Amino acid sequence: MQDWHAIFLSRRRLPRDLTTFELEAFFTFVGAERQALVLQALQRHEQMLAMAIRREVEPLILAEWSATLNRPHDSGTTTQTWLWSAPVKHSTRQIEEVLARMRHFRHQNQAEAI
Secondary structure, eight states, rough: OOHHHHHTTTSSSOTOOOOOOHHHHHHHHOOHHHHHHOOOOHHHHHHHHHHHHHSEEEEEEHHHHHHHSBBBBBSSHHHHHHHHHHOOSSSSHHHHHHHHHHHHHHHHHHHHHH
C-alpha cells in the first residue's frame, strides 16, 4: 500500500479531487491487500465501538452483561455463543430462535431495571 492510500482509509466520502489513476489504483488492490484493509478498518471500528460502550454504560451493568454472556445456556454453549449462532435454516424454526433471543434480551433488560 502506498502512503497516499492510508489517507483515505475509514473516510465516509472520498474527496472530489482524486485523479482517475488514484481511483483505479486504490480500488484495484489484490485480494490479500483488500483483506488487510478491511481487517484494519474492522479492528479500528471495533475498538472505537468498545470505547464508546465503555464511556456510555455504567461499569456495574457492563460487568453484568459480561457475566451473562459467559453463563452456560440451555443449548450447551455459552449465552454469547448461543446469541451469535446462525438460526436453523427452516423458516418457522428461524423465527422461533430469533424470538427466543429477543425474549432473552427483554428479560435481561427487565432484570436490570429492577
